[in-house]
Amino acid sequence: MTSLDVARWQFGITTVYHFIFVPLTIGLAPLVASFQTAWVITGNERWYRLTKFFGKLLLINFAIGVATGIVQEFQFGMNWSEYSKFIGDVFGAPLALEGIVAFFLESTFLGLWIFGWDRLPKLVHLGTIWMVAIGVNASAFFIIAANSFMQHPVGATFDPERGRPVLTDIWALLTNNTALAAFPHAVAGAFFTAGTFIAGIAGWWLVKTARSGQTEDLGLWRKASRIGMVVIAVSGIALVLTGDIQGKLMFKQQPMKMASAESLCHGGLDPDFSVLTIGTHNNCDSVTHLVEVPGVLSWLAEGQFSGVELGGVVDLQDKYQLKFGPGDYRPNLFVTYWSFRVMMGMAALSAALSLAGLWLTRGGRNPDQKWFAWLSLAAIPAPFLGNIAGWVFTEMGRQPWVVAPNPDGDPRIRLMVQDAVSGHPTTTVVVSLVTFTLLYAVLAVLWAGLMRRYVIEGAREKPNVHEDDHELLSFAY
Amino acid sequence: MTLPELWFIAVAVLFTGYFVLEGFDFGVGMLFPVLGRTDNRRRVLLNTIGPVWDGNEVWLITAVGAMFAAFPAWYATMFSGFYLLMLLILVSLIVRVVSIEWRGKINDPAWRRLCDAGIMTGSFVPSFLWGVIFSNIVAGLAIDKTGYVTSGFSDLFNAYAVLGGLTTLALFLLHGTVFVALKSAGDVSIDARLLVRRFGVLPVAFVAAFSVWTQIEFGKSWTLIVAGGVVGALLAAWVLAAIERDGWAFAFTTLSVAGLGVLLFGSLFPNVLPSTIDPEFTLTIANAASSHYTLKIVGWLALIFGPIVLLYQGWTYWVFRKRIAVEHIPPSIGLSLRR
Numbered sequence: 001m002t003s004l005d006v007a008r009w010q011f012g013i014t015t016v017y018h019f020i021f022v023p024l025t026i027g028l029a030p031l032v033a034s035f036q037t038a039w040v041i042t043g044n045e046r047w048y049r050l051t052k053f054f055g056k057l058l059l060i061n062f063a064i065g066v067a068t069g070i071v072q073e074f075q076f077g078m079n080w081s082e083y084s085k086f087i088g089d090v091f092g093a094p095l096a097l098e099g100i101v102a103f104f105l106e107s108t109f110l111g112l113w114i115f116g117w118d119r120l121p122k123l124v125h126l127g128t129i130w131m132v133a134i135g136v137n138a139s140a141f142f143i144i145a146a147n148s149f150m151q152h153p154v155g156a157t158f159d160p161e162r163g164r165p166v167l168t169d170i171w172a173l174l175t176n177n178t179a180l181a182a183f184p185h186a187v188a189g190a191f192f193t194a195g196t197f198i199a200g201i202a203g204w205w206l207v208k209t210a211r212s213g214q215t216e217d218l219g220l221w222r223k224a225s226r227i228g229m230v231v232i233a234v235s236g237i238a239l240v241l242t243g244d245i246q247g248k249l250m251f252k253q254q255p256m257k258m259a260s261a262e263s264l265c266h267g268g269l270d271p272d273f274s275v276l277t278i279g280t281h282n283n284c285d286s287v288t289h290l291v292e293v294p295g296v297l298s299w300l301a302e303g304q305f306s307g308v309e310l311g312g313v314v315d316l317q318d319k320y321q322l323k324f325g326p327g328d329y330r331p332n333l334f335v336t337y338w339s340f341r342v343m344m345g346m347a348a349l350s351a352a353l354s355l356a357g358l359w360l361t362r363g364g365r366n367p368d369q370k371w372f373a374w375l376s377l378a379a380i381p382a383p384f385l386g387n388i389a390g391w392v393f394t395e396m397g398r399q400p401w402v403v404a405p406n407p408d409g410d411p412r413i414r415l416m417v418q419d420a421v422s423g424h425p426t427t428t429v430v431v432s433l434v435t436f437t438l439l440y441a442v443l444a445v446l447w448a449g450l451m452r453r454y455v456i457e458g459a460r461e462k463p464n465v466h467e468d469d470h471e472l473l474s475f476a477y
Numbered sequence: 478m479t480l481p482e483l484w485f486i487a488v489a490v491l492f493t494g495y496f497v498l499e500g501f502d503f504g505v506g507m508l509f510p511v512l513g514r515t516d517n518r519r520r521v522l523l524n525t526i527g528p529v530w531d532g533n534e535v536w537l538i539t540a541v542g543a544m545f546a547a548f549p550a551w552y553a554t555m556f557s558g559f560y561l562l563m564l565l566i567l568v569s570l571i572v573r574v575v576s577i578e579w580r581g582k583i584n585d586p587a588w589r590r591l592c593d594a595g596i597m598t599g600s601f602v603p604s605f606l607w608g609v610i611f612s613n614i615v616a617g618l619a620i621d622k623t624g625y626v627t628s629g630f631s632d633l634f635n636a637y638a639v640l641g642g643l644t645t646l647a648l649f650l651l652h653g654t655v656f657v658a659l660k661s662a663g664d665v666s667i668d669a670r671l672l673v674r675r676f677g678v679l680p681v682a683f684v685a686a687f688s689v690w691t692q693i694e695f696g697k698s699w700t701l702i703v704a705g706g707v708v709g710a711l712l713a714a715w716v717l718a719a720i721e722r723d724g725w726a727f728a729f730t731t732l733s734v735a736g737l738g739v740l741l742f743g744s745l746f747p748n749v750l751p752s753t754i755d756p757e758f759t760l761t762i763a764n765a766a767s768s769h770y771t772l773k774i775v776g777w778l779a780l781i782f783g784p785i786v787l788l789y790q791g792w793t794y795w796v797f798r799k800r801i802a803v804e805h806i807p808p809s810i811g812l813s814l815r816r
Contacts (some may be wrong), residue, residue, distance in 0.1 A: 063578030066531065067571040073541050074563055077556030085525040085624070089767040093775050096546035099539030100779055104786045107535045108793055131690035159768070170775075194649020225662055422557045423625055432564045439568060443575060450582055458811055472807045476524045477581045 004421045006429040007079040010436065012395075014071050016388050017440045021065035021447075023387050026140055026187065027194025028058045030133040030258055031231065033126075040126050045463060046220045053061060053197065053459035060450050071436065079429065083420035090156045090167045091146055094174070098142035101374055107133030118474035140190075148179035150395070150403050152253045158412040165413045181249050182394075185242040189390065191235035196350040199228025201455055202359055203367075203376030210368035218366050220459065225376075225412050232354035236312040236347060243344075244300070250397075251301040251310070254404055256320070257397030259313045260333045261340040262297060263287050265310035270305075274299040277337065284313055284333070323411070326421065331399040339393040347385030353379040482775060484547040485746065486505065487779065491540035493738030496645075498533035498606070500734050502526050504653010506573065506600025507646075509593055512657065512668055516589060520806045523577065523596070525734035527658035528797045530577065532790055534570070546775050550624065550765040551749040556743050558618055558626030558750075559610050562633060566603050573599020584811040594646035604649045605642040609633060612641025612687075615744050620758045627754075637690060644687040647680035648711070649735065652730040655714060659723035663802035670718055673726070676713035686712050688740060695744040703743060707736035 032054050039047030073095070084091075109131035116125050116203045149155075155172030156165040167173065202225035209217050251258045259267065263277045266283040273296035277289050298308035311319070313330055320329040353375055360367035398404050405414035503683030505526050513519035526533075545552040556563055580588075616637055619628040651673065658669035685708045692704040714729035745751075749765050752758035766772065 020778065049702035060582065063575050067574040070534075070538065070570050070574070071567050073538050074556050074567060076545070077541075077552045079557075079561055081553035081557040084545065085549050088545055089771050091540065092544075092546030092549055092552070092767065093771055094753075096539070096542040096667055097778060099542040100782045100786065103535045104532060104790070107622055108532035108786075111531055112793055112796065115528040115797060167771045205535065226662055285579070302547065393691065423623075424557070424560060426747060428560055431561070435564060435568060443571075446575070446579070447710055450579060453583075453812055459540055461810075473801070473805050474807070476520055476806050477527050477577065 001426060001430075002426050003426040003429045004418055006433050007421050007424075010079060010433040011075060012222055013163060013433070014068065014436055015395075016074065016391070017444070018065070018068040018072060019387060019391055020384055020444075021068065022063050022140075023190035023193040023383070024061050024197060025065045026059065026136050026190035027192070027231075027235075028054060028061070028197065029129070029136050030191075031194055031198065031227075032058050032128040033133045035127055036126055040122055046223065047219060048463045049459040049461060050224055052423065052461040053299060056454055057089070057197075059114065060454065062445065063099035064447050066107075067443070068440065076446050078432075079422050079424070080402075080420050081422040083415060085422070086164045086415055087149075087403060090149055090153075090165055090173065093167060093170060094142045094146040094149075098139050098146075103140060104128050105137075105418055106132050106139065109135065115473075115475055137187060139180075140186060143172050144183045144186060145176060145179040148176045148182055149173060150401075151182075151398060152176060152178040152249075153403055153406050153413045156343075156413060158410045160412075163409075171181055177249060178253065181242060181246040185239065185246050185390075186421065188235045188242055189383070189387050190239035191231055191438070192239055192347070192350060193387060195228045195231030195235055196353065196379050196383045197228070197359060198352075199225050199232055199353055200376045200380035202228055203353065204373045205458065206361075206366060207368055207370065207373035207376070210366045217459075222361060222366055225357055229354040229357045229361075232350050233358075236354070239347065247300055248302065253407060254397065255311050255407075256313065256316045257331065257336065257394075258301070259311060259316055260331050260336040260397060261393065263289070263333060263337045264297070264310065264312045269309055270294065270298050270307070271310055273300070274337075275384045285299075287333070317379075324405070326413070327400070329400060329414075331397050336393055336397045337387045340394065342389035342404050343386050343393060346382045346389065349379040349382035478775070480769060481547070481762045482747070483744075484543070484763045484766065484772055484776065485749070485774075487736065488540060488544050488547060489545055489742035491536055493742070494547060495533070495536035496709055496738055497731055497734045498536055499530075499603075500649040501589055501656035501730075502530045502533055503600040503649045503655070504605045504651070505657060506596045506653075506654055507604065507650050508657060508669075508672075509597050511672065512562075512654075512665060513593075514670050517803050517806050519589075519593065519664055520581075521661055521665050521801050521803055522657060523580070524801050524806070525657055529790075531574075532793065534574075535731035543775075543779070547747055547772055548760075548765040549767060550760055554620065554624050554626060554750055554760060555614070557595045558620075558628070559613075559633070561630055562606050562610055566606050569599040569602035571599075581809060581811050582812055583633070583714075584809050585814045588612065588814065601646070604646045606624055608642035608645030609638045611645075611741050612638040614750060615691065615741050617753040619754050619760075620750060620760070621754060622758050624758070637694075640683070640687050640690065644680075644683040645737075646736060647683040648730075650682040650710070651677060651714070652727075655718050655723070655726045655730045658718060659727045660800055661802060661803070662800040665803065666723075666800070670721060670723075673715065673718040681708070681711050681715055684708055684737070688737070691740060691744055696740070697746075700740055700743045703736055703740045707733050707740055710736060769813055786795075 025427060035047050035051040035054065037214040039051055109128045113128040113132060116128060152384050153165065155167060155178045157168050159166045162205040200223045206221040206225050209221055220266055261276050264271055265287060272292035274289050274296050275291035275293060295305040299305050299312065301310060302308050314331065317329055356372060356375060400416050401414060402414065402417045402420040405411050508522060509519055513522050523667035531560065542694050572595040576592040576599065614634055618626045621627055654669050654673050658666050658673065688704040688707050692701055696704060710729045710733040714726045714733060717729060718726035747762050748759050749762055751761040
């Protein structure tokens with residue numbers, strides 16, 4: 001292993017780890033804010049209990065999301081210093097904006113929300129959680145705009161004197177069509193995750209409550225699970241639509257990524273869509289296409305069933321060699337092919353939960369089937385895996401580039417991963433890789449334990465009706 | 478004044494703001510073994526910074542983001558150059574974040590001890606290492622012509638840098654103790670004042686020695702006033718805390734921490750990373766800066782959003798201005814380890 005391999009593994013592991021927690025925060029913050037809004041408007045105790053219950057889970061998750069995010073801000077400089085020097089003029093701008101616009105907002109107002117239950121007027125306190133919800137989504141936008149520049153550089157020109165791109169148009173950078181497609185897709189994924197989280201937990205509690213014969217809390221869990229199921233349905237539709245737009249953009253902007261996602265080795269007019277392939281994939285020679293469907297690929301690429309000319313991995317490799325000189329321009333075909341399929345396949349469990357749940361709770365019914373409780377629990381991890389698979393596909397499909405050349409832009413704005421990495425000895429990077437991996441593994445176990453413990457405890461906390469001692473803080477760490 | 482120079486000041490302000498705000502957060506964490514002899518007293522300590530510590534930490538993230546945007550070469554060389562120190566700082570910060578947030582979630586002495594250890598480690602290590610890092614930046618690093626830092630791990634712990642590390646450690650401890658005296662009531666506050674009265678001379682001595690060394694070896698004529706102010710303010714804080722003027726004492730430790738930031742960045746100016754190999758390889762404000770457009774556009778956006786951030790952060794401090802005592806701490810709502 002070279003320090004390049006270790007640095008790539010490290011960035012992969014730390015980013016994937018960060019993105020386990022990020023979507024839940026992005027999706028859950030607005031939903032908790034909605035629960036609290038419902039409580040403020042209706043005064044119904046049920047909404048208060050849901051706000052507190054899911055609020056606690058949000059906070060446990062937020063802590064580890066912050067902790068794992070800190071590393072990312074430094075990792076570009078630590079492990080990818082050549083990249084940072086090359087791209088800082090452009091890439092630094094959205095990062096700095098993310099800090100000053102979004103991170104300050106979410107961290108400050110989260111503190112106000114946690115500790116402000118009896119310090120702030122009800123409406124102001126409600127405003128603080130909405131600020132948090134806005135902050136977490138705004139930060140996602142800035143970081144996705146930064147990432148989209150790496151996928152599809154716009155808003156910059158190449159400065160031959162400095163030998164690197166310089167920013168010329170921040171508006172173009174922030175309205176990069178790649179970013180405008182990726183951001184709603186990621187947000188839809190986040191709501192899909194949070195919706196499944198809520199529907200899964202509430203569905204399990206609903207069955208448990210129904211079987212125990214206690215009717216008191218049935219309404220609470222029924223409401224929560226149905227809200228979660230509707231969120232799954234709506235965000236699921238958004239996922240498909242935004243995913244389609246993003247796919248069509250990728251066929252144009254990063255054809256190699258889509259060709260490898262489909263294991264399309266040799267292109268041509270209207271190539272078949274691959275449903276299943278076997279083989280090691282990595283050199284196109286050992287890929288065997290087992291099931292193929294005609295027409296689908298053309299539709300995915302350009303929205304029509306025939307008359308679409310697509311390049312395959314082998315054709316594109318030849319083309320890039322002519323354009324950029326000798327080299328291997330192919331991503332890892334096995335990873336891109338399967339991560340693309342895992343991403344889409346994982347959505348099925350949430351969809352099943354949503355459909356089954358909406359049917360079983362129709363017309364005031366409360367399900368007590370054990371299998372539904374199991375389905376609820378089983379669906380919870382699925383969107384997390386789907387999110388990870390989607391990012392693995394996006395990022396590993398970009399290889400070997402760290403800044404992929406824009407086919408309609410200045411071809412000099414491009415950088416390959418081996419030219420981006422810092423010149424550290426391999427052992428130095430191994431030390432940090434091992435440290436982060438072990439630390440993160442321990443924290444993940446603690447996170448899962450805490451979440452489980454609090455889910456099992458349930459939504460017990462009720463509003464304070466009797467006049468409490470005003471000397472006591474409403475919340476203290 | 479040129480645009481890159483303005484940005485140098487902006488980065489300096491952000492880092493200095495981070496040291497002022499996280500300085501007392503770290504101080505509070507370091508005080509756990511001394512002032513937090515019972516769980517409730519620890520909770521008093523922790524809750525003096527409870528609603529604000531996360532927002533304080535964002536000053537660092539934003540400082541680093543601003544550095545990346547305005548001086549990419551500085552960002553890249555600094556963080557690849559201080560690789561292992563940064564790794565230690567990051568691990569400490571990670572452990573500290575989760576320890577603070579998760580501490581109260583479980584009612585179990587072993588769990589609390591574990592989290593307390595995390596909070597203390599996460600406060601001690603960065604307090605020391607930030608001093609080491611910024612001393613090395615001022616003193617210069619072995620930067621070769623490709624912009625790589627060739628200083629070894631042991632080179633970073635030279636006498637000046639170790640003194641710098643001990644100085645920030647001692648300064649943050651005093652800053653934090655004065656903060657606790659101001660923000661708590663009852664026994665905790667009394668003990669904090671006693672602590673300042675008895676041991677306050679130590680940080681003053683460290684800060685004096687470090688400021689004199691910095692001024693003589695790296696200072697400019699105008700930083701002489703700053704260096705004097707840093708020491709004078711801390712001395713004043715020590716006296717003020719002793720006569721129970723908590724608010725004024727805190728104002729003066731704040732002034733001292735901010736002054737130390739000005740002294741360090743002022744001594745560095747107009748370089749951002751001096752090379753000890755050859756002055757030719759030194760990274761300066763001019764040669765490390767981004768393009769004019771980037772500095773201008775991000776500058777305007779920072780000018781718009783910066784004051785808004787200051788407003789709502791200031792408001793947060795106002796909302797939670799009340800002193801906290803042991804009797805204000807509610808019973809723990811944490812769950813037992815097992816059902």
